Amino acid sequence: MTDLAHTTVLLEEAVDALVTNPLGVYVDGTFGRGGHTRRILAKLAPEGRVLAFDQDPQAVAAAAELSDPRFSIRHANFSDLAQLPPESVDGVLLDLGVSSPQIDSPERGFSFRFEGPLDMRMDPTRGPSVADWLAVASVREIAEVIRDYGEERFALPIAKAIVARRDSGQPVRTTTDLVGVVAGAVKTREAGQNPATRTFQALRIFINRELESLDAALAAALKVLRPGGRLVVIAFHSLEDRIVKRFIAAHARETVDRRLPFAPPKALPLKALGRVRPSEAEIQANPRARSAVMRVAEKVAT
Template sequence: MVQNAWIHQTVLLNEAVDALAVRPEGHYVDATFGRGGHSRLILQRLSAQGRLTAFDKDPQAVAVAQELAARDGRFFIRHEGFRLLSGLAPASADGVLMDLGVSSPQIDDPARGFSFRNDGPLDMRMDTTRGQSVAQWLETADVSTLSEVIREYGEERFAQSVAKAIDRRRQERGPIRTTGELAEVVAGAVKTREPGKDPATRTFQALRIFINAELEELQQALTASLQVLRPGGRLVVISFHSLEDRMVKQFMAGHSRAVVDRRAPFAEPPPTRLAEVHRIMPSAAEVQANPRARSAVMRVATRTEVAA
């Protein structure tokens, strides 16, 4: 059995699964398994004929999922990023759930390098079996690139100052290897921050998003969901920062509007592909019980026509 000292509290657990409107004999996709909170509740609502496919890049999450798959023949896990939803058969799913948050075990385990609160190797890869770590990337990234990444993905107004401080630290003392070293550098460059926020918050967010190509993968997964969902199937997405939520909001809105071809203004517009259902925020009680839920936003849409 996989042992883990860090417990994950699934955000919007019942709300997300309720939004999927689970049919007992349906096929559902948990595009970000994490530690399986949503998956286990979906399985409780499926009959013996139902099935659930999950994706995750994190080897630790996959190990947990493999244990579940060994006990439940309705469940299948794929050690892949959710951009590979496109590999599923067209119009084969009754619902797709994407929980975009970093799981508590990832944040709380210093060895993963996601958190500035506990010193550890500066890694931040979701999939530790492939790709560059943040430490490796920081060794060679120039100041201009550093500044652009931190500003674009972290929405950090002191991005240029942080980039210059990282470069100065590299020249004076060598590569930055740990989360504590990076947090110290950022704290010296960011002079003010919102009350209750660590100066390193935005820089760590930016580097994590960049090194894992999170926004690019989200865009690919959203597009793939249009092909995978059956008519009437639900798309449910939980976001945890403004960049993700803006992308999801624009995607759902863009596919919920009929677009008139200006070259043929009297022609019948093509059918919309989604119908927005609603937006849900965590309750005050959930935020009090799990502070990491405070920034969550869940958006729900329904597939409206047959996939191309």
């Protein structure tokens, strides 16, 4: 299948916030199709470096087109940046959105808009697909995932409908199978939103362990950043953004030991630098940017 184009969200804003040293080493934790990486390289001197991560084999294959000696990529989840030496990089960028080639490829199973196998794995070479998991999970397990990761109030009826269909000998195996089951279980719909939206989001987040990986990646970024280095994270839904917001706040807020009220506050490893939303012009040009929230923090010497 011909590779599909991807429009990078908050491209200039993210790279301008990230790159403070043209001689530095930067991590693009989600290469995708390389939009952020290429812009970072354009701002770096010949001595600068970019190390990218991506767990999608198709993204890693696309990276072969980028023949720049300052660039390298690892086929790995961004949480694996914990393997880098402490205080070895000048910036970490995490773009948490699903790329357009993933969404728009029916065979990947990410979208309810296309008929395809119900897969949704970021790395299709590892682990069970969504269909595999739905074939064995209990009603309680399915309902908890859809409720916790999709914030779906009809999680239990959807889970019961999925298991009932499985028990009838027709397990949910395709995207359209799932859309049909959800449509029958969801009694009211949000205007302009497919009733399966929250269920698809929940199952994708769960099967890829996205929130656990984000927690690990944020902790790793704090370790590998040099003092003065920047952390830039672009989130596309509230669950991710809440994790990022709380992480930055927890490491940027002064804490006082109440048992020692006259002791100086503990040194803070991060300084919050702000929150950025896409402009109206960007949203008009790329509707998928609408929900994006970018947060920026800087590591400080402690």
